[in-house]
Amino acid sequence: MTAEDSASALIDALVRSTFRVTGVLTRIGAENDLSLTQLRVLGILRDRRPRVTELAAYLGLDKSTMSGLIDRAERRGLLARGRSPHDGRAVDVFLTPAGRELTQRLDVQIRHALAPAIGRLEPGQQTQLHALLEFFLEPAGTD
Amino acid sequence: MTAEDSASALIDALVRSTFRVTGVLTRIGAENDLSLTQLRVLGILRDRRPRVTELAAYLGLDKSTMSGLIDRAERRGLLARGRSPHDGRAVDVFLTPAGRELTQRLDVQIRHALAPAIGRLEPGQQTQLHALLEFFLEPAGTD
DNA sequence: CCAAGGTAGTTCGTATTACCAACTAAGTTG
DNA sequence: CAACTTAGTTGGTAATACGAACTACCTTGG
Numbered sequence: 001m002t003a004e005d006s007a008s009a010l011i012d013a014l015v016r017s018t019f020r021v022t023g024v025l026t027r028i029g030a031e032n033d034l035s036l037t038q039l040r041v042l043g044i045l046r047d048r049r050p051r052v053t054e055l056a057a058y059l060g061l062d063k064s065t066m067s068g069l070i071d072r073a074e075r076r077g078l079l080a081r082g083r084s085p086h087d088g089r090a091v092d093v094f095l096t097p098a099g100r101e102l103t104q105r106l107d108v109q110i111r112h113a114l115a116p117a118i119g120r121l122e123p124g125q126q127t128q129l130h131a132l133l134e135f136f137l138e139p140a141g142t143d
Numbered sequence: 144m145t146a147e148d149s150a151s152a153l154i155d156a157l158v159r160s161t162f163r164v165t166g167v168l169t170r171i172g173a174e175n176d177l178s179l180t181q182l183r184v185l186g187i188l189r190d191r192r193p194r195v196t197e198l199a200a201y202l203g204l205d206k207s208t209m210s211g212l213i214d215r216a217e218r219r220g221l222l223a224r225g226r227s228p229h230d231g232r233a234v235d236v237f238l239t240p241a242g243r244e245l246t247q248r249l250d251v252q253i254r255h256a257l258a259p260a261i262g263r264l265e266p267g268q269q270t271q272l273h274a275l276l277e278f279f280l281e282p283a284g285t286d
Numbered sequence: 287c288c289a290a291g292g293t294a295g296t297t298c299g300t301a302t303t304a305c306c307a308a309c310t311a312a313g314t315t316g
Numbered sequence: 317c318a319a320c321t322t323a324g325t326t327g328g329t330a331a332t333a334c335g336a337a338c339t340a341c342c343t344t345g346g
Contacts, residue, residue, distance in 0.1 A: 003266070010269050011257055013276040018164040019183065020280060021157055023203055035302070035333095040162065052324060060166055065304050067325055072302080089312045089323040114154055117279050126153050129275040132268055133156040136260050137163060178304095178331070195295060208333050210296055215331080232294040232341045 024113045028106060037061075041069060042095065042103045045079060049094040078102060167256045171249060180204075184212060185238070185246045188222060192237045221245060 022036065029039040037059065044050070044058055056066040070093055073079050078099035084090035095103060118126060165179065172182040180202065187193070187201055199209040213236055216222045221242035227233035238246065261269060 006270065006273070007258075007261065008254065010261065010273040010276075011254055013273050013280065014160075014164060014257070014261075015168070015186075015253075016280055017157075017276050018161045018168075021161040022165060025158070025161075026203065037303070043158075053322090060169070061303090062305055063324065064306075064326080068303075071325095087313070087323080091324065110158075111151065111154055114157070115150075117281075118150065118153065118157075120278050120281055121275065125275055125278070127149065128271065129279070130149070130153040130156050132264065132272045132275070133153075133160050135263050135268070136272070137156065137159055138260075138263055180332070196293090204332090205334055206295065207297080207335075211332075214296095230294080230342070234295065 020117070021114070025110065028109045028113060031109070032102065032106060034106075037069060038073060039106065041073065042078065042099060042106065045093065045095045045099070046103055049082075049092050051084065051090045051092045055093055073099070163260070164257070168253065171252045171256060174252075175245065175249060177249075180212060181216060182249065184216065185221065185242060185249065188236065188238045188242070189246055192225075192235050194227065194233045194235045198236055216242070 025039055026036050029036050034042070040059060041055065044055065050058070052066050052070065053063055055070075056063045059066075061069075070079065070081065074081060077096055079093055079095050081091050081093055084092055121129060168182055169179050172179050177185070183202060184198065187198065193201070195209050195213065196206055198213075199206045202209075204212075213222065213224065217224065220239055222236055222238050224234050224236055227235055264272060
């Protein structure tokens with residue numbers, strides 16, 4: 001097996017893991033009437049109060065897309081808009097108590113759903129995987 | 144740090160990696176006028192000739208969604224429908240030569256885009272990460 | 287053998303996601 | 317302070333996704 005091949009195999013595993021995790025997140029989102037994107041929005045807002053453009057940048061979306069996402073989530077009472085005191089143009093976005101609660105419930109569900117797959121690893125392997133992923137993620141790390 | 148916390152941290156890293164890889168795939172898809180889903184369709188068809196329902200099952204989508212995805216990709220000449228000789232109801236889907244070419248180009252682009260992140264790991268670590276991901280993916284492994 | 291039921295795909299209607307372009311309101315700067 | 321820039325919204329369009337209803341084709345029980 002050449003170096004090329006093993007890199008390919010790693011990328012393949014990485015992509016399959018990605019789709020596996022995405023599938024879990026999508027399912028849990030759907031069970032709570034949330035798209036994957038809305039789920040991500042809530043996840044980002046857990047510990048941030050970004051303005052609309054920042055949120056769009058995190059997600060790699062256009063600001064006009066953000067407007068719609070925020071509208072729908074706001075209508076559901078999950079988050080709210082606030083005007084920045086320093087910049088009259090800026091709108092920042094934050095979780096409502098209801099949104100925070102839902103986010104916590106989602107967290108539990110996600111942990112629960114991924115537990116079997118993670119449980120296939122020994123505790124030592126889990127630590128190792130975590131460390132390797134942190135390396136993989138290292139710079140340019142938003143979200 | 145309790146076992147709970149370290150599991151949380153691992154899941155966090157896993158989810159962030161997922162979004163990182165998804166971002167890369169989405170960008171490369173967009174550069175080739177493909178949605179993430181269409182990219183996945185091509186990826187699956189690389190080494191399979193599934194019927195519509197199987198494809199939908201792989202992707203976790205409804206068959207009606209598949210119809211549309213296949214329509215659009217077929218119109219672009221990337222894949223084609225064939226009737227199964229054994230079951231007159233069934234339609235199987237396969238890459239055209241053009242689709243296969245595009246898929247190979249995508250493959251190269253994906254490898255290229257992920258190379259920097261993977262390159263942050265020593266060759267030994269890459270092997271290790273690969274092994275751990277295979278464990279993580281172990282059963283129920285479609286796609 | 288064929289009527290009843292099940293399976294494979296498509297079509298239709300609707301909501302969401304996403305983009306771009308055009309717009310308004312609010313800062314910033316020459 | 318006029319000209320430019322930036323933040324966000326609005327409107328138009330295409331793709332994605334679902335569910336329900338439909339057609340065509342198996343499969344089976346009487």
